[in-house]
């Protein structure tokens with residue numbers, strides 16, 4: 001029954017996702033050179049509409065390649081013996097469930113990263129470079145790829161090792177659930193301190209107009225200036241960005257230098273206010289809760305399948321905890337991707353609207369509208385997505401949707417007075 005369920009969900013996932021991608025491809029082709037009526041009044045003068053559509057198409061090609069590569073890699077690993085060989089190797093090196101699980105997690109994560117690497121390289125040096133966005137050198141790119149793979153392999157190894165160790169032990173289920181929660185919170189605290197400095201040089205904001213502009217924002221919102229840092233995003237790409245990371249005292253707003261230096265202070269302040277909005281509206285704990293709910297459903301699924309017995313053997317794998325844990329992850333992943341992806345995207349889009357609203361309250365709707373329009377213009381990101389594709393994948397509403405929501409807000413505020 002398990003293999004049937006797995007192959008059913010995996011092929012359903014591949015079909016649904018490919019259909020969504022093809023829908024988006026057709027949509028972009030139909031958009032072509034015609035600017036949709038609702039966008040015409042929003043686009044800044046001189047915006048390269050056709051260039052934007054071409055860029056979206058090229059990026060979609062890379063994402064589709066990556067998607068199909070992933071599905072093929074999972075199918076080959078499970079169906080053609082790749083996973084079996086990895087399990088045998090990990091089990092031969094060590095008999096202890098933790099170490100064997102650690103090795104297996106690290107081997108598989110590294111293998112997947114290597115398979116996906118060509119798409120990443122093409123995306124950066126083929127697509128991003130062609131549109132003038134890439135600033136990363138091959139050396140820096142390889143260093144990043146190596147670091148990311150090492151970090152995620154270590155992390156996957158640790159989680160799979162922990163899961164293998166706890167499986168079947170008395171008290172293992174509550175321990176696995178509480179261990180997962182502790183791990184999530186610890187990761188949220190450590191991410192800004194340990195991981196961000198590996199990829200960015202972070203510096204405090206220098207004195208100047210932006211700083212004085214932000215100081216009053218910090219005062220109003222109870223945020224401390226020391227938790228805003230400027231990252232040298234310009235070393236890798238020209239895309240402007242800002243994000244929020246961490247919990248409690250380790251929380252940080254990270255503003256890319258590309259944005260801090262190029263945007264008028266009022267608009268940069270609106271972007272910072274948007275990130276503070278994520279914090280004020282408790283989006284970080286909400287995101288952590290979603291993550292934990294997902295992981296808890298995996299733990300419960302694994303526990304159920306372990307008790308039922310014969311799970312990993314039905315895939316031709318050894319009945320050892322690490323083989324079981326990895327297969328439980330793959331089966332659950334095939335199901336969860338289909339069931340939860342649209343829900344998570346929709347929750348994330350709601351949070352973005354909320355943070356925009358907060359920014360508009362702090363810095364005025366016009367500053368936020370200006371910032372969004374500038375970001376979209378600089379990154380050729382005005383092209384809207386096909387509605388079903390956007391509903392499934394987009395973590396952010398389209399720029400036009402965000403700007404129109406802010407304009408509504410402004411109109412409502414004006415008529416309310």
Ligand SMILES: [Zn+2]
Pocket residue numbers: 274275278351352355
């Ligand atoms: Zn946001």
